[in-house]
Amino acid sequence: MQVTYLEAVRQGIWEEMERDPNVFLLGEDIGVYGGAFKITAGMLEHFGERRVIDTPICESAIVGAAIGAALVGLRPVAEMQFADFITCAFDQVVNFAAKCRYRWNASVPIVIRGPSGGGVHGGPFHSQNPEAWFAHVPGLKVVTPATAYDAKGLIKAAIRDNDPVLFFEHKALYRRIKEDIPEGDYTVPIGKARVFRPGTDLSIITYGAMVYVAREAAEILEKEGISIEILDLRTVFPLDEQAILAAARKTGKVILLHEDILSGGIGGEIAARIAEKAFDCLDGPIVRITAPDTPVPFSPPLEEAFLPSVSQVVEKARSLYYY
C-alpha cells in the first residue's frame, strides 16, 4: 500500500490507539482542526474528546500533563505544533521527564512528537532541528525517521516504549515521500540505524530529510564510478554506535551529514566516537556537512543556501574520495 510519510505517522498513532485504550493525544489544534499538518485528522471523530484533547497554548503544561498522565499509567502522545515550540517545555522535558526513572525509578512512557526541519520557508521559528538539544539529555530517546516505513514503525515503537521519546518528523517529507509499506502492525526498533543504500567507497552517515540529499548525491557519483554507502541513523540518541563504526570501518571514509547546524550538532559526537574507536580504519579526514551556525533564515535564497545541498555533498564526497 502506497502511503505518504504523513499518512504513515497517522496510521501508526491510529493503530496504537485502537490497540491500547491507555493511549491518548493532547496538543494544540489536534482535535477539531486535525492538527496543523493534519496528522490527527479524523481522530477526534473516531476516538472522541476523551482521547483527543485540544489544549490551551501551553507547551510546558502539555508536556507536564503528559508526564503526570504517564506516571499514573497512561501512554500520552503529546504534539508540539512545530518542534521549535518545545523550547517552551524544556524544563519539563529535560528535568522532569528525563530524570524520573534515574532519580526514583518511575516510568514516564510519553511520546512528544512534532514537525521539525526546514525547506518549507517557515523561517526561524518553524524550521529548526532541535534534536541535538535533547541528544545531550540522558533518559530521553530522540527519533528522526526518514522513510514512511520507519515513520510508522518507529512511532509505534515510541508509543510502546516505557521511556520518554521525542519523535521529530521532518515536515518537508510529510507529503513528498510516498512508499509502499506493509499493512497492519509492525514496529521498528528505537536505537537501530539502517543501511539505506549499500556502497563500498565512502560512507555518508545521516538522518531525516538529508537521507534523500545523500541519495541524490550518491546517484550522481555512481555515474563517476564512486560507490556511496548511506547509513540512516533513524535514532539520534541513543546512537547506534555499532552501525556507525561498521560504516566507518567498511569504507574508511566518512561524511557526517545533517540539516542541524554545525556546532554542537550530533555530527560532532559521531566524529569523536569514530576517531576514538575506528581511527585505524580511516583513510581520510572525517568530513561534516551541515547547516551553518545561523538561525534558519526565511527568504528562499537564504534558506536554500542554509540547507546542505546535493551539490555540496557531491563536491565534498568527491574530494574525500580522491583524498
Add this chain to the structure above:
Amino acid sequence: MVVPRSVNLPELTARFSQGADPEAQLALRFLHYMVLMREVEDRIERKLYRQGKIVGGVYVGRGQEAIPVGTGMVAEPDDVLFPSHRDLALYFMRGFHPREIFAQYMGRVGGPTRGKDGNMHMGDMKRKVVAIISPMAASVPVAAGAAMALKYRGSRNIAFVFFGDGATSRGDWHEGINLAAVQKAPLVLICNNNQYAYSTPLEKQMACEHVADRGRGYGIPAEIVDGNDVFAVYDAARRAADHARCGLGPYLVECKTFRMTGHSAHDPADYVPKQLWEEWGKKDPIRRLEQRIISNGWADQATIDRVYDEIREEIDRAVEWAEQSPFPPVSELLQGVYEQPVEPVAED
C-alpha cells in the same frame, strides 16, 4: 491502581486515641504526624546537618506542619500526592518511615532514591507520591495531567499538588492551573504561602494581595485559610477535595503561614524582620494544637509528652539504621537511566 493502604497510624497514637471521640482521635493523629515531621526535621537540620552527616542541602517546613498534615488526612490512599519540599509529613502519612528519610538525606541506599537524588526529592508511585524537581511549580502541570488521567480512567481519585507562594510566579503554575481548569481536572491546589521565596518577600513576588485572588482569573474557586490551624486546613482541604472528587474541577486553597527557618539549613534568614519571627512564633501550629487538645480534655500533658518521647526514641533508632545503610555502590552510577540499558558509551 490497587495499592494496599500503607498509612499506618503508629501504634502509640492509636493507643492514646482508643475509645476517644472522633474529633479527639483526629486531633491525636494530627499531633502525631505534626510532631513527627517537626522532630525528624529538627534532628536533620539542627543536629545531623551540623554534625556534617547530611549530604547537601536541608529544606524543612518548620511552622508549616499543619498544611501537609491537615491536607494529607483528607487524601484517600489512592489519591496522588505532589508534595513540595516543605511537606515532609505527607511522606509519613503514605507509609514512608523516618529511617528512609534520614538515609535519603545522607545519600544512602536506604533512601527512596537509593542515593540517586537527595533531600526532599523523593517519590514512589506505589505509594502514590510524586517526587518534586528543583525548578518551582513544575509539579503543577504534572499534577494536572495526573488528575486528567484519573478522570480519564473513571477513577474517583484525585490529585493534590503543594507549592509555595514563590512558585506561583512561574509560568508552569499558570499553565498548569489553566489547563486543569479548562479540563475540569480533579485537582486540589494547596499553596503554603509562607511569605518568603528564599530571601524575596511576598510584595516583590506578586502585586496582588493573595494567591487566592488568582483563582478567579482561572475560573476556579479559591479560599484563604489559616495555615497554622490544622483543623481549619483540614476543613478547607475537605471542601476542596469534595469539589474535585465530584467532578467540579480544580480548587485552590491558600494557607497563610510563615517559614520559621531559612530557605535551607545554610541560610540564617537575617533578611527576615525580627518582629515577624516573634509574631509567627506565637502562632506555632503544634503549640496551638496541643492547647486545643488539652483545653478540650482530649488528652493530658503527660500523654502529649509521651508522644514526643516515643517519637524521639523512634528517631534515635531510625538515625542509627540510616547510618548503617551503605552508600550506593559505584556500579549503580550507570544504572536506571533507561528501562533497558542502552549500548554503553563510557567504554570501548
